[in-house]
Amino acid sequence: MKRNIVLVFFIVSISFCLLYAFQKQQKLQEPLEHEVTVELVVVEVFVTDKKGNFVDNLTKDDFEIYEDGKKVEIQYFAVVIPEKEIRKEEAIAEIEEREEPQRPKEMKLVILFDNLNTNRWYLNSQWPQIQEMFKALSGNVEETMIMELNRRSGPRIIQPFTSDQNLLSDVFSRFKVDMWKDFEKEVLKDQRIELSKEAQRPQKDRFIPNPEFIMKALREEEKYFRRQRLADSYSAFLAAVNQIRRFEGIKSVLLVSDGFPLGDREGFVKIFDPFRLFGGKKYFDQREAFDKFLKLINEEKLIFYAFSPGTKSVASREEWSKELFSLEQIAEETGGVYLRGAKKYENFVEVLGRDLTHFYDISYTPPETTRKSGYHRIEVRVKKPGLIVRFKKGYSDFTAEEQERKNDASAFLSPSFFKDIDFSCKTDVVSFGGQHPQFWVRLQIPLDQFREDQAVSPPEKLAMMFGINEWEKRKVHFGEVEIQIKDSLERGANSLYHAFTTSGIKLKPGEYETRVILKHPEDRIGGWEASLKIPDIKKKPPLSIISAILGFLRNEVKEDKIPFSISTKDGCLALSKHRLYASVKNVFNKRENVALYLQVYCPKQTQDFSPKFTLSKDEKVTLNLPSEKIDSFFDKKSKILNEVYLLDFQDILPGDYKLEMKSDEKHIKKEIELKIVS
Incomplete structure (x- = not known):
């Protein structure tokens, strides 16, 4: 982590003038100001004696720091301990000597459940002890957040940062996990049963004649699952780190895991790395991948x-498995601790509880010779002998x-954390011409947010990234385009409407996670997900409503040659004599031309579809809504009936409503929430 310090240098320029061989008085010009950004590397150092007690009487001169083997100068030094442990006279002296305000030192705790690699039975059997440990540790920090690595969705926040101990206790008591290992065991168990049945069949009836081949196939299948779980562990863990790093302050992460399934050195693993955080390679030696990780x-x-x-x-370190070795390495490399043994929970309360409130906060300027991208080694030495030092x-x-790719990855995987740009978004599924379904995406971007920020010039354009995340299938589809906003800003428009559909992606039936990311040139990011x-x-049964989309109707002077298609120019739905601009927020003025676009599965073209529309409010008042069919088209390839109805809200009072579509067929029913304004 780097701290940026801005230093202002006043350069005094003195001019000398010689006139008629006489030396004139020196003239002092106005000082020139130049800003120079100096990046400081921040290191938290934990120093204890052999009994585990924090040593708090060290000074700046007791420490030496080396980066890539070169000694560096310490620029900032402070010992962080609870205020109640600081003697009054020391506190007064510290205030008098400090030249710059001390930044907040509160630690934040993240409890991260690695549900990809943890055994459910052990977790459940020790849950009361674990829960008590969590409660004790949460009381030592400013805020606590709970996360998990989930096999279906990757990293997931269960409880955002909070200081409410009752809320945390309630979350712990209700927390249920979805373990990859359970899934893996069930699959392997079923395969063992099938292979066992295969081995019991007569030789002539076997699909695999030799039983040894069966056992070899089973072992290879188990290795495949472990490699797949390892790759998912890297991807999910890095995504979690990218989420956590967005929060301010020092974060201690308590990892609950049975360790990464590292295999033999000659084994290779395929990394799911859509944003090239691993450098763009797809296959890594397992140890190489872990070192990079x-x-x-x-x-x-x-x-x-x-x-x-x-x-x-365990009796000795040699008895450790590769999984436990991975946990020790993660903790050791980041300055933390891996604890084991029968009293690990009690020890964690003591060790982590101490580290959360007692440490040395040190910053230094890296040497010029090593100031380039890449990994830099740090070594901290304490001159006093007999002390244990961690960093x-x-x-x-x-x-x-690389930093931009990291930001993109963070925003894509955790859009809800990025609120620097305010915008609304809505996505629906549509299908045309028997092709694969598409996502119809609409954005509404308020423009005053760019006018009000006097410190930043209004941008001419925003970069937009749209993506579809199939975490379980290890696929990410995304594309990036530019949205021009300069003209809209100059015209004084309140907001900008932008719509488009996905293309070239073969989307099959199922659940999908969609993301929209907007990026400002000044490193401001806004995110949306659904x-x-x-x-x-x-x-689906006949006459099922596939899509129901509200929008604004505009007259089209020239008839469109391809009715019921999405325009590539402005993202509207082209009709025979109109254009439909799909709504984003479903908020309508009662005097506007509001239309409803329906896609209905209709296996037989002759089937009659005559929906009725009603509005309900608070489930008490139900109103019949007048409507008029203005366009219709039956797609023979997809067997989908496309119809557009003009809705009449003239006599409807302002308020929030639920639009309900019904037909004579009992199974045909659809609801949409909307708001009417005067």
């Missing part, structure tokens, strides 16, 4: 502590391009 997580102000619910006390072992310095389900229309 350690460097990536060590570039932020994160300190990892780890324990394994399934770990028993992060290095940090990664990224280029502007889950959408593409229905399998072949399994």
Whole structure:
């Protein structure tokens, strides 16, 4: 982690003038101001004696710091301990001597459940002890956040940062996990049963004649699952780190895991890395991938502590599995601790509880010879003998391009954290011409937010990234375009409407996570996310409503040659004599031309579809809504009936309503929430 310090140098220029061989008086010109940004590397150092007590009487001169083997000068030094432990005379002296205000030192705690690699039985059996440990640790920090690494969705925040102990206790008591290992065991168990049945069949009836081949196939299948779980562990863990780093302050991460399934050195693993955080390679030697992973997580102000619910006390380090070794490495590289043994929970309360409130905060300027992108090793030495010193072992310095990729990855995986740009978005599923379903995406961007910020010039354009995340299938589809906003700003428009559809992506029925990211040239980012389900229309009953989309109707002077298609120019729905601009917020003026676009599965073209529309409010008042069909088209390839109805809200009072569509067929029913304004 780097701290940016802005130094202002006053350069005094003195001019000398000689006139007629006489020396004139020196003239002092106006001082010139130049800003120079100096990046400081921040290191939290934990120093204890052999009994585990924090040593708080060290000074700046007791420390030496080396980066990549070169000694560096300490620029900032402070010992952080609770105020109640500072003697009054020391506090007064500290205030008098300090030249700059001390920044906040509160630690934040992140409890991260690695549900990809943790054994459910051990976690459940030790849950009361774990829960008590969590409660004790949460009381030592300003705020606590709870996260999990989920096999279906990757990283997921269960409880955002909070200081409410009752809320945290309630979350812990209700927390249920979805373990990858459980899924893996069930699959392997079923396969063992099938292979066992295969081995019991007569030789002539076997699909695999030799039983040894069956066992070999089973072992290979198990290795495949472990490699897949390892790759998912890297991807999910890095995504979690990218989420955590967005929060201010020092974060201690308590990792609950049985360790990463590292295999033999000659084994290779395929990394799901859509944003090229691993450098663009797809296949890595397992140890090479783990080393790269350690460097990536060590570039932020994160300190990892780890324990394994399934770990028993071991006699020596040689008995450790590769999984436990991975936990120790993660903790050691970031300056944390991996604890094991029968008393690990009690020890964690003592050790982590102490580290959360007692440490040395040190910053230094990296040497010029090493100031380039890449990984830099850190070594901290304490001159006094007999002390135990812990610190992060290095940090990664990224280029502007690498940092942008990291920001994109963070925004894509956790859009809800990015609120620098305000905008609304809505996405619906549509299908045309028997092709694969598409997402119809609309954005509404308020423009005053760019006019009001006097410190930043209004941008001419915004970069927009739209993506579809299929975490379980290890696929990410995304594209990036530019949205021009300069003309709209100059015209004085209140907001900008932008619409488009996806193309070239073969989307099958199922659940999808969609994301929209807007990026300002000044490193401001806004994010949006939603889950959408593409229905399998072949399994739908006849006359089922597939899509129901509200929008604004505009007259079209020239008839469109391709009715019921999305315009590539402005993203509207082209009709025979109109254009439909799909709504984003479903807020309508009662005097506007509001239309409803329906897509209905209709296996037989002759089937009659005559919907009736009603408005309900608070489930008490139901009003019949007048409507008029203005366009219709039956798509023979997809068996989808496309119809547009003009809705009449003239006599409707302002308020929030629920629009309900019904037909004579009982199963035909659809509801949309909307708001009418005067």
